[in-house]
Amino acid sequence: MGGMILPDAEWRHREGLAELVAVLGDARFVGGSVRDTLLGLPVSDLDVATPLPPQRVMELLKAAHIRAVPTGIDHGTVTAVLPSGPVEVTTLRRDVSTDGRRATVAFTDDWREDAARRDFTMNALYADPATGEIFDYFDGKADLDARHVRFIGDPLQRIAEDHLRILRFFRFLARFGEVADAAGLEACTARARDLMALSRERIADELLKLLVTRDAVRVVELMIERGIFAPVLPEIASAERLAHLAAREAAAEVAPSAIRRLAALIPADPALADQIGARLKLSNAQRKRLASAVVPPEEPPHILAYRIGADAAFDRLLPSERPLAEALEVDGWQPPRFPLTGGAIVGRGIKAGPEVARLMKTIEEAWIAEGFPGEDRVAELADAAVAQALRSASSAQAASRSSARE
Known part of the structure; x- marks a missing residue:
């Protein structure tokens, strides 16, 4: 001793x-x-x-x-x-x-x-x-010394005292362990349904800590194999996307994020992700992030980052199959502000009203498609869009005058 x-x-x-x-x-x-x-x-x-x-x-x-x-x-x-x-x-x-x-x-x-x-x-x-x-x-x-995670005393009794110890066993295994104590692993497997008796906050707290540990991927695979998630998070059925994400985080030298990793473990369905966030009593910000992060990225990186914010775009691009360079392009990127006001449209001869908002949207889409050019180019785009709108309006007026004469 x-x-x-x-x-x-x-x-x-x-x-x-x-x-x-x-x-x-x-x-x-x-x-x-x-x-x-x-x-x-x-x-x-x-x-x-x-x-x-x-x-x-x-x-x-x-x-x-x-x-x-x-x-x-x-x-x-x-x-x-x-x-x-x-x-x-x-x-x-x-x-x-x-x-x-x-x-x-x-x-x-x-x-x-x-x-x-x-x-x-x-x-x-x-x-x-x-x-x-x-x-x-x-x-x-x-x-x-042996990196052996072992309960003190009888594992079944220790789990009966506090059911959260099931998740703690796996978190410690993922953080410090090489070897799961066989008796402990069997006890956690046998008593997985006990997790249902715990508050969802306590489960979420342990799970989010577990997901960012050194050996999270291997341990989450073991938990899936042992049916540990089934009682409280049956949606977690494969660690494949988590393994892909963890490899990309390591390659990009990005610190793991628990919410992003949780998103990689659940189906790519924002409504379901929001339900899971609610079930785990996550904060509103965490729920929103989880529901956004499960959506596969469809647009080019900077366009996506402009529409949903750079952090949210990074959450979608990093776990995806898209080139890692695309995720890194938006990491910490500051999306530009659209350099045009409604006043600039009115100043070009359009009457204030819904037409101004419609034109703003059209010009903004053209600006995004061209990769966010500077103010001179935006002025050209605005001139062209307004000129076209005025032409359409005058031809529509001419058509209505001619039909009135008939």
Whole structure:
């Protein structure tokens, strides 16, 4: 158990952290910060565990003039706001009862009990802030070295406690894993229907995180093969388009987008995409983006970008079969503004009214077709369109006069 030391890392020197740990007295770093440091990855969220009850944590922080926010005090979590950002301080806990969605917890002073309620062995590693000594109760370090994603204890029981762990198992596999624990994989497969009991927000949150991981394509293929999506997202039936998109993102050196990747997993039907967005309780902006991104691109890149915006055009072109260069043409492109006003049409002798809007549209279409030429060319296009409209109007008037004389 002993002997392992946490490597030094930038986050361990964050301003105010040493003082926070000193004020608590009995505390250890836990979870993601320890795991990611052992993997040589950057650490964003910082969690500290302590046997002290949450009210005592609040008192100690206030006495030391460290801002304390009772973010989840019933569950034992107090957020310490340091000059370098927030740190979650959580009292050691054990589960009293669970229903697959939320847990009722009791506080404990037993580090092993706290470790036993965490999901995977690689997430149950603790480190002493002063010495860096690592505390590992369930062989998490060996699993981490082997990139082995393994539940602590009986996988079926752990899934029964919180059904979201099914999706977390696959997300951790896609982010850190090489090897899916066989018992864990079987348990997730057997209990996939349990996902139906979860809020759609929690499902969406896990799914969107999973889709941008390092190994998302392989893991999504495994999830499809195992029927994991069937209960909540039966529309996801193939990862072929996702694999194509991921390869194109890598070739273009573009960071993956979760919404664009989700669009590559569902049928190319905007109405259905919108329903899926609603089912997952996505934000209005995300729903709109999802419904737009599933549409295959039909027009040339700059014309498409002018009509729907450069970002939306990029979302359609990148996953498509069109040359990758076309997607890159619109990436970050600023569509030009149409340099003509209705006043310029009226000034050319057309009476204000619906005819002005019709002519504006005609001239704009000609301008788009010619690749957005400058103002001189737009003036020529406007002159020609107005001249034609005036000719048509005068010949129509002549025709109506002659029919009146008859």
